[in-house]
Amino acid sequence: MATIYEVSKLAGVSLATVSRVLNNNTPVKEETRLKVLAAMEELGYQPNSVAQSLASNRSNSIGILVPELNGPFFGTLLSDIENSFRQAGKHVIIAAGHSDEKLEKESISFLQSRNCDALILHVEAVTDEYLVELMEKKVKFVLINRFVPQLYDRCITLNNQHGGYLATRHMLEHGHQNIGYISGPIWKHDAEQRYKGHLRALTEFGIPHSEQLFYEGDYHEESGALGTKALLQKASEITAIVCANDEMAAGALTAARELGRSLPDGLSIIGFDNVNFSHYTFPKLTTINYPMGEMGKMAAQLILKRVYQQNNSSIQTVFEPHLIERDSVSRP
Missing domain, CATH: 3.40.50.2300 (Response regulator)
Structure with a gap:
């Protein structure tokens, strides 16, 4: 099995440069990045995600908690969040809380146990006090469709x-x-x-x-x-x-x-x-x-900006709904 040392030697770069390419957390010249990727492909190198996690103190994974996994609403939300993170080289772990306080807390604990770098929470049953406690414990998370005054800068909400x-x-x-x-x-x-x-x-x-x-x-x-x-x-x-x-x-x-x-x-x-x-x-x-998809993307962008320093765009925290007029309303 090929090692990172062999990749470094074949690409003609340092171990630190190979590590930067693997972790995607520091800018690397495109020419250099392509050399490293070509060497990895030629050698059949597969990075050890556990070792990467230990070395960088990052798992490159984000936990997502939603009330349920069925239905068209959460399917769109999850798809757009996952796509945003995949484009940034990150992966997601998904759990459902079923709008039950005990299950929501259990799911949050599960996602933390998976060493997620941050969480996106669409929670309904846990209290505001519980969420504030999470913040005080230095848990990195973003809330969707919920506003807690003490957490205003990590809430993505709809009017x-x-x-x-x-x-x-x-x-x-x-x-x-x-x-x-x-x-x-x-x-x-x-x-x-x-x-x-x-x-x-x-x-x-x-x-x-x-x-x-x-x-x-x-x-x-x-x-x-x-x-x-x-x-x-x-x-x-x-x-x-x-x-x-x-x-x-x-x-x-x-x-x-x-x-x-x-x-x-x-x-x-x-x-x-x-x-x-x-x-x-x-x-x-x-x-x-x-705009559930846009709100999901914004939650992902907020995490990429604050946790991974990968996004410098402005963050929109409040979204406004608008009427879509079709055929199911007429005068009485």
Whole structure:
């Protein structure tokens, strides 16, 4: 098996230069880098990642914790984060916390035990105090879709309240007044903020809020269907339903058709997220764009900048949603 010494000799460079090329943490002339890579290929050299980790005190791996691994939302987020790190010569280790405090803490401990250089956390159940304690323990991490004041400089967030406001305002501007709302689990910060935005739009247009027009879902398609049926049973005069994410909106579209409602003339529906399938529902789903991929890339860029000193671009920490108008909303 070839050694780093043989690579150094064949390439005609020092051991330190070979190490810099392997670790990709210090600039090396392109001509020199290509010489080292050619020597490695000719000798069939495979770097020992454990030895590299011990020598550099870096594993070149980043832990990512998300609530779940299924569904279109987190697939896009994970794909864009992984791609950003792969282009920088880093690898990712992924875990799921299932929105459960115990499991989120266990997953964070697992990722730390894998000697990850930093963590990207999309967590919902652990407390702000726990996250502040992680910071005080010098754990390097970035939060996505959550704002903790003490951790403001490591939070990548979406203005969820404005997104909820835009969705309901769009319905109101189309003349709807009897608007049902299907939320995510209201204990989750993003669900709460989107609902607050919904209420703000109603207030702005002078429409009173009614508990009969509210249904708490779980962000999954089935709860969108169940919520639609429950809302229309309680208040058949509803002409529009605002859903707190696209998966529930897809369930709402299916349930409305099963109940004989024409879409969108008999019932208008709007979602939130702009996941990939929203282009292909029937009718095509009007929704609020959540730039989850861009936020994931930004979280990766923040880690590359602060942990690996590989990125000098400016960091955007707050993202704004915007309306994507398609075919699922019309005048009542």
